[in-house]
Amino acid sequence: MSKVRKILISVIMSFLLVVQLIPLQVFAETGNVSVRVSLENNTFLEPVDGKEPTFTGMLMDTTVTVPNGSSGMDAFKKALNEEGIEYKEKNGYISSICDMAEFDGGQKSGWMVTANDWFTNTGIAEYKVEDNDYLRIMYTCDYGEDLGCEWMGGK
Numbered sequence: 001m002s003k004v005r006k007i008l009i010s011v012i013m014s015f016l017l018v019v020q021l022i023p024l025q026v027f028a029e030t031g032n033v034s035v036r037v038s039l040e041n042n043t044f045l046e047p048v049d050g051k052e053p054t055f056t057g058m059l060m061d062t063t064v065t066v067p068n069g070s071s072g073m074d075a076f077k078k079a080l081n082e083e084g085i086e087y088k089e090k091n092g093y094i095s096s097i098c099d100m101a102e103f104d105g106g107q108k109s110g111w112m113v114t115a116n117d118w119f120t121n122t123g124i125a126e127y128k129v130e131d132n133d134y135l136r137i138m139y140t141c142d143y144g145e146d147l148g149c150e151w152m153g154g155k
Contacts, residue, residue: 035066036135037060037076038060038061039080041100043105044056048141051105062082064082066129070128072120072125072127072128072133073092074129075133086099088101092125092126093123093124094111094137095111105140106141108142110139111137111138115127115134119149
């Protein structure tokens with residue numbers, strides 16, 4: 001083997017070794033993702049303990065663009081802000097939308113989220129959105145059972 005060939009192979013091997021040390025995030029896809037976000041209340045329809053629902057049915061169904069790697073909360077907040085809808089957040093949890101808060105519809109009520117029609121195992125703040133995801137934010141009056149979710153293990 002010629003000296004030039006040995007040097008060339010040595011340089012290529014060194015390059016490949018260095019490339020392996022670069023974090024994969026450097027090669028991660030950059031850009032934006034498109035996320036559909038809807039907001040609805042189909043469960044809290046009548047007054048409960050003197051508190052009335054502030055809206056019923058579908059309040060929002062829109063699509064937003066967020067940076068790749070964004071959370072569901074990022075997409076949701078962007079959609080709400082673009083639509084001019086007021087909300088309150090506590091530690092990554094949606095506590096109130098349009099002045100309709102957790103426990104307003106009873107002791108088991110609050111806001112729940114599905115991603116692509118699945119109840120996620122994480123909160124909306126931990127869920128990382130992908131292109132063409134569909135987030136549904138829905139009000140529940142029964143820990144999600146009235147929405148088709150049995151997260152408490154079926155009681």
